[in-house]
Amino acid sequence: MERDEIDSLFHLTLTLHHLNKEVEHKFKLSFVQLFVLLKLRSLPATSAQMLAGAVGVHPSTLSQTLRRLTRKEYVFVTEDPKDSRRKLIALTKRGKEATQVVYRDLKGAFVCVKNARECTNTLESSLNFLSKVREVVRG
């Protein structure tokens, strides 16, 4: 790997980290939390395992996020009426409204950026690149 690529990788990671921090500071919702809430809109009243699969993380990774979202009353966790050993997670009205605010403001931000569509395409290519790097690092 060339030094330029490592630089790009580092800056990309750092920018994403800062963006995430700023979004969290402004909306009190991180990108991961926003993504979980958006997934819950299309998967109402689902199990933690299903939700983790949809988000693409391990259920144990998701539990911390869910705890935070429950504290904010954005999600609601209850016993599955069919099986008391299982929990169901559902989006609350408050959670849905929070996603709408963030979504609307971010969409507004995308409009302000010149050539937003092309940038998104570049971002997609960067994601593919990062996935390949991950594969190599994992061995």
Place this chain on the structure above:
Amino acid sequence: MKYLFTEEGQKILESFCFTPTLFAFDYDGTLAQIVETPSEAKMTSTTQFLLSELERVAPVAIISGRGMEDLRTLNRFHPKYLIGNHGLEGLKAHSGCLQTAKTVCELWKRTLFPFIKKHPGIDLEDKGYSLALHYRKSRAKGATKLLALEACAELNPPPRLIMGKCVVDLIPPGAPHKGMAFLELMLECNVKTAFYIGDDDTDEDIFTLPDTRLLAVRVGKKSATGAQFYIREQYEINRVLETIIGYLKGA
């Protein structure tokens, strides 16, 4: 199984209103009260009004064991998705099976005719593509049910039997059940999540679908059911409809 009108039930129902959801209903015992004469089972005007209000904001379906023509003549409100004969009528996917089902039913009717004449407590209902033996009017319901089942055992080709409330439905072989029809309807409506409410054993075909995208509610509490929630009696259906409309309009 939990009561729908609890905090948990309400919140889960509300979460289904945040995404495009199909709202499907069984007819007899759910939208309309069960009455002595099946041809008199009509929805109240309030229920019909609420259903039409719901249809303004979401896809609505009625899935019934009754024939489609029968459903149409009973009420003024007809949803866009009206599924009759346990899923055989009203779906594009099953239009090919209709003629075969009709021929089989004609054959069964001829075989059953002498039996019906001998037992005045049993009424034969011809739904066009399936038959039903009603024994609600019989005084000895248990014995009459056995007689009806014995008569059904003589039929060729053998029917798929569905036991309802004082009724035995005779379904031609190869016809779908309500669960299959429900999944096909979800595809036809292009929705990923669905709500279904029913009261009968035939509705278990939907309640037990291994699909987490379904919110299943039963009319009447029962321990052996696949439904997650229940409402106590049929009269609560208007409250269910009002609640859903409220959530959808607020969403």
